[in-house]
Amino acid sequence: MGTLIFTTDPADPRLDDFRDLSTADRRPDRPGGRGLVVAEGTVVVRRLFSSAYPVRAVLGVERRIRELEPELPEVPAYIVPAEVMAEVVGFHLNRGVLAVADRASMPTAGEILARSRTVAVLEGVGDHENLGALFRNAAALSVGGVLLGAGCADPLYRRSVRVSMGNVLRVPFAALHPWPSGLDSVAEHGFRTVALTPRADAVDLRSLGTGKFALLVGSEGHGLTPGALAAAELAARIPMAPGVDSLNVATAAAIAFYELAAR
């Protein structure tokens, strides 16, 4: 059980981990210059508590901290008035509670491949909201892990954590490098690598056979690079109405996860 600490001083140095959240992802003082893991709102905070990330502290208005009290880990939980919270984090946060954690060592790509039946492999997914949404979809549709090729954003960036509803904290992910030749190791683990693409010469996603699948997904703007496409065993497309640009990358991935989950 954590320690409840009441404070009304926005300059209290014990709240420094929560200060100026809009820049919380850039922390030159931290390993790799990357920020702490920040969870916002009771749903995501609970998910952080049950994750492998070592929680450092919790900050919130009393009502929210009381809701979480039975589940609090052994860390300080700072209770502040809403206006003090806004002053510390730099804006009004209507979810009313935050928790921060250190980053933790993660499984390797090989470990994720060894224990999954379906994985997503991303290239150039640099938008934090799309990345977060993709993790939410991966969690819901039983994807075992996410491998990050070249050009991907950091899934632990604050906005990704929020949009994922905290699912970046429970779907394992790892960098896959070198890129794209690291895709060879995916095949060596027995996965069929399927590139998701709107190209007309790709096969219908519904026509895939059975097996363990690695779904290769590119950026919303430019799609997969030729090198990544060439490394895939086959290219598949979602049948779409003519004249429509495409689906959002996380939505397209969700449809493919749904299709692959049946195989």
Added chain:
Amino acid sequence: MGTLIFTTDPADPRLDDFRDLSTADRRPDRPGGRGLVVAEGTVVVRRLFSSAYPVRAVLGVERRIRELEPELPEVPAYIVPAEVMAEVVGFHLNRGVLAVADRASMPTAGEILARSRTVAVLEGVGDHENLGALFRNAAALSVGGVLLGAGCADPLYRRSVRVSMGNVLRVPFAALHPWPSGLDSVAEHGFRTVALTPRADAVDLRSLGTGKFALLVGSEGHGLTPGALAAAELAARIPMAPGVDSLNVATAAAIAFYELAAR
């Protein structure tokens, strides 16, 4: 071909349709108090040009207006410096071009049902971004139209138009009332009404037979009301990993549209 008009005066009354865009959806001076249809960015502006909505004017920086010049309808196209555009609309708009149109009369629910094989029927989808995303998915996955039950937001709200990538301008929609008894008319048009729900007693979405389907989708927070669920012929669910809250409503609908498109 439209008329190109250069101006550098942010107070120019000819630009009033574009003024203070963040409140553009509330126009007490307009029929029903609803705003004009506002398209942002070249992709969505092009979609507005090819829609049934009567375009009133275009506003943009010169580079963007020149790109659109061959397609301009017979309306004034105001060319302004970027900083004047920002002052008129009230914020920096990095897409650089806007077009506004009047609202237009739309097909009725009966007309949409008569010419569609798949429709979406929404209840309580009050979030403009979710609504816009749902229209984008409907367009991509060949849904013939969208029927709006109780509690839905206005698809022509500026943010919905943008998130839909302009697809609210080409997927027909209509109010369905009274609600939920208007669902009877959906069945009378030969549609099988399928309620999409995470409830465990719903059938697997993959087990639906063939036919014309009306997919009934509820709000992300509360789902469908008992009255709407009772009016549906059957309830179907997307098989999901245990412990995951649910998918975003537009994403769940996209998966169902994909599944229904094969039937």
